[in-house]
Amino acid sequence: MTAPTPRKRRAGRASFGSVRRLASGRWQARYPDEAGQPMNAPTTFETRGEAETHLADVRAQRARGAWIDPRGARIPLHEWIGQWIENGGSRGSLAPRTAKMYRDVARLRIDPSIGAVEVGKITPAAVRRWHTEALKAAGKAGKGEAQVRQAYALLKASLRTAEADGLIAKNPCQIVGAGTARSDERPLMSVEVFGEIVAHLPEHLRAPVVTMIGAHLRLGELVALRRGDLDLDAGTLRIERQIVADGAEPSPTKTRAWRSVDLPASVVSVLREHLASGPTALPGAPLFWGARPAAGGTYTWTGEPLRRAAVQRAWAKARDLAGHPEYHLHDARHTGLTVVAGIPGMATKDIMRRGGHTTMRAALGYQHAVQTSGKVAAAGLDAALAGVL
Incomplete structure (x- = not known):
């Protein structure tokens, strides 16, 4: 009996996909994509062997799920x-100022x-x-080295998402430390x-700045405060919102979590006097109003909320x-937190909560446990501010 003739393999065919010679040589x-539809390799090859090797590599990667x-x-x-920024970055949510900074550096x-x-x-x-x-251009x-650092950090973060989404096999940003800030540590401002600086502030701005150190506020949180946020009796x-730029709408705090801070008695006293000297308003009205100079070295309320720029200019002059x-205005926040950190028995999580360095879930998780320590922190800070306010 005659043995069957081996079936000839069709020219240009591979066990997975196919190869062909183009007019260019x-x-x-x-090969089929994961949906079974035909697709071309992302590049062409000089030899048939290279094209078939690519098919074998694709098939092996498919088998490994890679x-x-x-x-x-x-x-x-x-x-x-642009899409990464619009979609809120790696965590799905970017603060307005952060999103603007990213767009600018990009x-x-x-x-x-x-x-x-x-x-x-x-x-x-x-x-x-x-x-x-x-870096050479900067x-x-x-100038501009800090912006280059920010640009690299943005590039690395966005391509990390591309890697996680399966668009690329590996993040190409491999420069060690290129996106890390190297700024000098800020000097600690004593109470x-x-x-001394507060003594040189205009009278109507002393209460807001004193509140910054007593409640460890960021400037955006300060100007976003409302009357209903303050409980003088308690x-x-x-603190549950911020204003990131003058004229902007209020938005959630930097950590997107609210917090309730026990105030030193001296700060409560300053705020009580502030409310007594200003116009009567509903709980939804701003806690701090803008003001303009008047005759005799006094000020009249403008009826507009206090602006970030007004506080910054007054602080710089004072x-x-x-x-x-x-010293920067933001140093007042750090001074208050440093004083609290030095109080015996004050736990790190208590300091984080007062400064808003946590998420909403974490804050609610230990809110009851730190009620007493909150009063202790306020009393310790009040003692440090004695004779200063």
């Missing part, structure tokens, strides 16, 4: 970063050089080259120095008059 590999569809990474980098530092490059074609070498050139201009202040130009 290069070879193209084709295959990345290259078509998803064809989006230009500037579009990807427009100035990323888009002009590598913004048009497809996400899937960005290599570690390309990132290193971009980063080196950006050094030549004498005595704080008192000596507490509720610190210079007091002979302490090195």
Whole structure:
């Protein structure tokens, strides 16, 4: 009996997908995508062997569950970063000021050089080259190194999401420490120095700034306070919103969590006098009003909420008059928290809660446990402020 003739394999066919020679002389590999639809390899090959090797690699990656569809990474980098910011970054939510900062650094530092490059074609070498050139340009201009650091951190974070989404196999941002801030530690402002600066503030701005140190407020949280947030009888202040820029609508705090802070008795006294000297208002009205100079060195209320810029300008002038130009307004918050941290028995989680350095869930989890320590913190801070306010 005659043995059957072996069946000839069709030219250009592979066990997975197919290869063919193009008119240009290069070879193209084709294979089904995960939905079974035919697709071309992202590049052509010089030889048939290279094309078949690519097919074998794709098949092996599919078997391991490690295959990345290259078509998803064809989006230009500037579009990807724009979508990443719009979708709230890595955590799904960005503070308005953070989102604006990201857009600015992308427009100035990323888009002009590598913004048009497809996400899937960005290599570690390309990132290193971009980063080196950006630092050289910043050094030549004498400014902008901090912005380059922010741009690298943005690039790395957005491409980390691309990796998690399966658009790229590995994040090409591999420069150690390139996105880490290297700013010098801020000098600690003593409560005595704080008192000297406050003494040079306009009368109507002393209560807001004193509240910053007593409740450890960020400036945006200060100007967003309402009358109903203050409970003079209980000596507490509720912080649940911020205003990130003058004219902007209130938004949740930086951590998106509210907190209730026990105030030092001296700060409660200052706030009581502040409310007695100002216009009567409903609980939803601003706690601190704007004011303008009037005759005889006094001030009249404008009827508008206190503005961030007004507090910043007044602080800068007062610190210079007091002979302490090195201190920022935000240092008042750090001074208050540092005093509280030095109180015997004060736990780290209590300090975090007073400063708003936690999530809503964590704050609610130990709120009952720190009720007593909150009063202790307020009393300790009050003792430190004695003779200053």
